[in-house]
Amino acid sequence: xxxxxxxxxxxxxxxxxxxxxxxxxxxxxxxxxxxxxxxxxxxxxxxxxxxxxxxxxxxxxxxxxxxxxxxxxxxxxxxxxxxxxxxxxxxxxxxxxxxxxxxxxxxxxxxxxxxxxxxxxxxxxxxxxxxxxxxxxxxxxxxxxxxxxxxxxxxxxxxxxxxxxxxxxxxxxxxxxxxxxxxxxxxxxxxxx
Numbered sequence: 156x157x158x159x160x161x162x163x164x165x166x167x168x169x170x171x172x173x174x175x176x177x178x179x180x181x182x183x184x185x186x187x188x189x190x191x192x193x194x195x196x197x198x199x200x201x202x203x204x205x206x207x208x209x210x211x212x213x214x215x216x217x218x219x220x221x222x223x224x225x226x227x228x229x230x231x232x233x234x235x236x237x238x239x240x241x242x243x244x245x246x247x248x249x250x251x252x253x254x255x256x257x258x259x260x261x262x263x264x265x266x267x268x269x270x271x272x273x274x275x276x277x278x279x280x281x282x283x284x285x286x287x288x289x290x291x292x293x294x295x296x297x298x299x300x301x302x303x304x305x306x307x308x309x310x311x312x313x314x315x316x317x318x319x320x321x322x323x324x325x326x327x328x329x330x331x332x333x334x335x336x337x338x339x340x341x342x343x344x345x346x347x348x
Contacts, residue, residue, distance in 0.1 A: 160192060160342045160345060160346075161191070161192045161193045161342055161346065162191050162192075162193055163191060163192070163261060164189065164190075164191055164251045164261070165189070165190060165191065165192075165251070165261040165262070165263050165292070165338065166187050166188070166189050166190075166247060166248055166251055166260055166261065166262050166263070166289075167187060167188050167190060167262075167263045167264070167331050167334040167335045167338060168185070168186065168187040168244075168262055168263070168264050168270065168274075168331065168334075169185070169186050169187075169264070169265070169270070169327040169330035169331045169334060170182055170183075170184070170185050170186075170269070170270045170273050170274070170327065171183045171184040171185075171220075171224050171226065171325060171326065171327055172220075172269075172273055173210070173214065173215075173216055173217060173220055174217070174220075175269070176272055176273075177272050177273050177275075177276040181208070181210050181211065181214050182208045182237065182240075182273050182277065183207065183208060183210070183216065183220070183224065183226050183231060184205060184206065184207050184208060184224070184226060184234075184326065184327045185205070185206055185208065185240055185244070185277075185327055186203070186204060186205030186206070186326075186327030186328045186330065186331040187203075187204055187205075187244060187247060187331055188202050188203040188204070188331050188332070188335060189202045189247055189250060189251055190202075190335045190338075192338055192339045192342035192343075193339075202247070203328060203331065203332070204243065204247070205326070205327045205328035205331070206234065206235050206240050206243070207226065207230060207231050207233070207234035207235070208231065208234045208235060208236075208237055208240055209231055209232065209233075209234040209235060209236055209237075210228070210231045210234070215228055216228050216231070223324065223325050224324060224325050224326060225324040225326065226326075237277055237280060237281060238280075238281050240277070241277055241278070241280075241281035241282065242281075244277075245282070245288065248260035248262075248288055248289070259286075259287075259288060259289055259290040260288055260289050260290065261289075261290050261292060262274075262289040262290065262291050262292065263292045263294060263334060263335070263338045264291060264292070264293055264294070264334065265293070265294045265295055265310040265313070265330065265333070265334045265337060266293065266295045266309075266310065267291050267292075267293035267295070267296070268293070268295075271291055274289065275287060292338075294313070294334060294337045294338055294341060295308055295309075295310075295313075297341050297345075298313050298337075298341065301341060301344050301345070302316070302344075310330055310333055310334065310337070311333075313337050314333040314336060314337055317336065317337060317340040319333055319336045319337075321333050
């Protein structure tokens with residue numbers, strides 16, 4: 156089978172955090188799913204994972220973040236350690252790059268400018284001696300180029316443009332599914348241009 160964007164194995168990922176950057180905030184939740192553009196609209200999103208992350212003892216969730224995510228300080232107390240989350244994420248990434256362990260895992264994110272610094276911090280904290288294991292693809296940046304006339308390009312706007320509705324709360328699992336759907340639609344547009 157010829158490698159194309161349609162059948163490229165990818166990992167879609169989303170993060171929710173207490174702030175806009177890892178210097179001032181902490182990861183609250185991270186979600187991902189291994190998929191391909193050709194399979195991203197199937198009703199069964201096999202392999203979807205979303206995990207709350209235990210916050211440091213001195214950290215708190217800002218009221219605005221709690222309101223838009225529905226995540227509370229109490230719910231993160233039962234969250235996983237960042238190390239455990241990193242191990243699970245790397246297990247999934249290695250499944251995608253199986254047969255080519257030196258390859259970077261293609262990682263599709265809707266707004267990579269937000270997630271990438273948190274991912275790099277997570278990598279540095281949990282596996283500082285290895286190279287960053289992802290090749291990031293930003294659907295927001297692709298949408299800017301392919302859909303220049305759209306007034307908004309946030310995840311909800313782009314997903315809605317393509318006919319995918321999203322729940323009101325901003326949660327990683329929902330955003331991962333929406334990102335996979337957006338990826339599929341953008342790949343279809345790229346195939347026709």
